[in-house]
Amino acid sequence: MLNDVSSNENHTFKRYDGELDHLRFIVLEMGGLVIKQLADSLSAFKTRNPELAKKVIALDNEVDRLEVQSDEEIAKIIAKRSPVSSDLRLVMAVSKSVSDLERIGDEAVRIAGLAIQLFGGEVSEPNHQMLRDISRIGEMAMTGLRNAVEIFDVWDEEKALHVIENHRQMEEEFQADLRHLLTYVLEDYRNIGFAISVVLVIKSLERIGHHAQNLAEYVIYQVYGEDIRSQQP
Amino acid sequence: MTNNRYTDYDTEVNKEKAGGSQATSPETSRLRKRLLSTTSRDRPILEEDQTVGQWNIQEPRISCRNVNVNYGQKSAIIKVNLDIGRNEVLSFIGPSGCGKSTLLRCLNRMNDTILGCLVTGEIKLDDEDIYLEGIDVVPLRAKVGMVFQKPNPFPKSIFENVAYGPRIHGLTSSKEELEEVVQSSLRRAGLWEEVKDYLDQLGTGLSGGQQQRLCIARTIAVNPEVILMDEPCSALDPIATAKIEQLIDELREQYTIVIVTHSMQQAARVSQRTAYFHMGKLIEVGDTTSVFTKPLHKLTDDYISGRFG
Numbered sequence: 001m002l003n004d005v006s007s008n009e010n011h012t013f014k015r016y017d018g019e020l021d022h023l024r025f026i027v028l029e030m031g032g033l034v035i036k037q038l039a040d041s042l043s044a045f046k047t048r049n050p051e052l053a054k055k056v057i058a059l060d061n062e063v064d065r066l067e068v069q070s071d072e073e074i075a076k077i078i079a080k081r082s083p084v085s086s087d088l089r090l091v092m093a094v095s096k097s098v099s100d101l102e103r104i105g106d107e108a109v110r111i112a113g114l115a116i117q118l119f120g121g122e123v124s125e126p127n128h129q130m131l132r133d134i135s136r137i138g139e140m141a142m143t144g145l146r147n148a149v150e151i152f153d154v155w156d157e158e159k160a161l162h163v164i165e166n167h168r169q170m171e172e173e174f175q176a177d178l179r180h181l182l183t184y185v186l187e188d189y190r191n192i193g194f195a196i197s198v199v200l201v202i203k204s205l206e207r208i209g210h211h212a213q214n215l216a217e218y219v220i221y222q223v224y225g226e227d228i229r230s231q232q233p
Numbered sequence: 234m235t236n237n238r239y240t241d242y243d244t245e246v247n248k249e250k251a252g253g254s255q256a257t258s259p260e261t262s263r264l265r266k267r268l269l270s271t272t273s274r275d276r277p278i279l280e281e282d283q284t285v286g287q288w289n290i291q292e293p294r295i296s297c298r299n300v301n302v303n304y305g306q307k308s309a310i311i312k313v314n315l316d317i318g319r320n321e322v323l324s325f326i327g328p329s330g331c332g333k334s335t336l337l338r339c340l341n342r343m344n345d346t347i348l349g350c351l352v353t354g355e356i357k358l359d360d361e362d363i364y365l366e367g368i369d370v371v372p373l374r375a376k377v378g379m380v381f382q383k384p385n386p387f388p389k390s391i392f393e394n395v396a397y398g399p400r401i402h403g404l405t406s407s408k409e410e411l412e413e414v415v416q417s418s419l420r421r422a423g424l425w426e427e428v429k430d431y432l433d434q435l436g437t438g439l440s441g442g443q444q445q446r447l448c449i450a451r452t453i454a455v456n457p458e459v460i461l462m463d464e465p466c467s468a469l470d471p472i473a474t475a476k477i478e479q480l481i482d483e484l485r486e487q488y489t490i491v492i493v494t495h496s497m498q499q500a501a502r503v504s505q506r507t508a509y510f511h512m513g514k515l516i517e518v519g520d521t522t523s524v525f526t527k528p529l530h531k532l533t534d535d536y537i538s539g540r541f542g
Contacts, residue, residue, distance in 0.1 A: 011539045082498055084525045085538045157268065165261045224268060225527030 023094045026070045030101045031149030037108035042138040050120040056112035063105040070098045093222040100211040107204040133177040140170050141205040144212035163216035170209040285529045286519035290316045294489045300354035309335045311513040322490045324500035327510035333493045341377035342370050378452035382464040384444030386436030394436040398455040422450035442473025462492040509533045
């Protein structure tokens with residue numbers, strides 16, 4: 001008897017679906033951009049390429065523009081549609097996700113800036129060993145961020161949990177890296193300038209992991225209506 | 234939408250990492266358990282018969298158990314269990330013909346006059362069965378007042394509209410007392426300042442919003458315990474609607490209020506609990522905030538978010 005009224009995934013008012021899809025699209029587009037920013041800034045370190053680092057910085061305008069656009073769209077949807085239930089949760093999740101994505105972009109820019117600083121001038125050849133830490137924690141940040149953006153597109157509980165677990169591991173990795181870098185400084189105090197730059201880079205990468213965790217939490221809220229942030233340390 | 238928007242990144246490797254190294258820390262497994270226990274997703278709900286959510290409460294003012302209503306052969310309400318609390322506004326929402334008005338009318342036996350209407354089950358007001366044989370419906374309707382969709386003042390003066398109830402129920406003993414009741418009822422209905430100089434004019438000459446507030450004044454003049462409202466604002470403009478909603482919020486301190494509304498935003502604004510009906514069944518009851526942010530039943534979700542096609 002309850003089947004008599006058909007219910008489906010789409011709104012009766014079709015334009016509403018289009019507007020929500022557009023919001024989702026903005027997040028994915030921003031996600032794609034910051035993934036590129038992070039990948040390029042890491043590869044700028046790996047290949048010692050200040051030109052590539054400059055591209056990362058240039059891309060940031062586009063990320064900022066999308067954040068503004070998303071805020072406008074959200075205000076419009078709230079004013080026009082008064083979203084409730086899962087629609088409301090989507091709008092909230094998007095609204096929070098874009099600010100985390102924008103900050104991920106900022107961290108990538110910071111990393112790119114350090115790459116330019118280290119490889120742009122005629123300074124002494126940096127220590128290869130120390131760069132290894134960057135590529136390891138960088139890999140973790142990349143995995144977390146990619147998964148976080150992907151679950152926004154296609155929900156996957158395992159991936160979501162993995163993003164959260166990933167950041168926990170990154171925090172541990174960050175502490176280990178700090179101790180590791182300290183040994184280079186103790187070995188030769190002239191390493192200190194370079195070590196500080198590397199610390200700043202890995203701190204930025206750890207922050208990116210944290211933002212990725214936030215993104216996963218927003219998606220979990222969107223899907224389940226559960227705010228799990230209080231559960232996190 | 235698919236994953237292949239990111240093909241330029243090595244998704245295969247990525248998948249392996251995500252799936253392969255299963256997250257195993259104790260915090261993560263706790264989280265996984267918690268998410269698994271969240272049952273709101275993908276449950277087979279269309280076949281479900283049971284009301285979801287908190288339909289029963291402690292010390293209800295009205296309690297309905299196994300209520301069925303038939304109009305001749307046709308079932309209008311099927312096995313409804315619902316408690317209505319003190320000093321709360323409960324809203325009934327649902328598509329047209331879902332039975333929300335029918336159930337509302339059962340609460341003060343307004344259905345008695347409809348030919349072929351049969352109410353079975355148990356409806357108790359303060360622990361007394363209102364469908365017991367020998368119950369006089371006149372005092373019942375004084376206890377459980379009703380405000381209708383269209384304002385329906387008597388074609389009498391504003392004063393007489395409000396004075397009528399107290400007079401026939403013999404609630405006042407003197408003219409002064411009656412005047413006092415009229416004044417305080419109009420005050421509580423937020424109409425006094427607007428009509429105090431025109432009490433002898435016809436109630437039907439007021440604006441729609443004023444007429445509706447006059448009807449509310451008329452209802453509260455007989456000191457009811459429960460006020461039933463059947464779409465009280467659907468014939469009113471937004472300003473008059475806002476005034477009635479403010480009034481409902483004030484009246485909540487003294488009365489139990491049940492409101493049927495087609496405006497979900499109105500239900501969200503004025504009620505503390507919301508009940509969603511669908512084709513004669515009570516699908517979901519819960520506190521209004523959770524119904525509108527995280528409904529438990531898919532039918533509720535589809536209805537409030539505008540997904541019924």
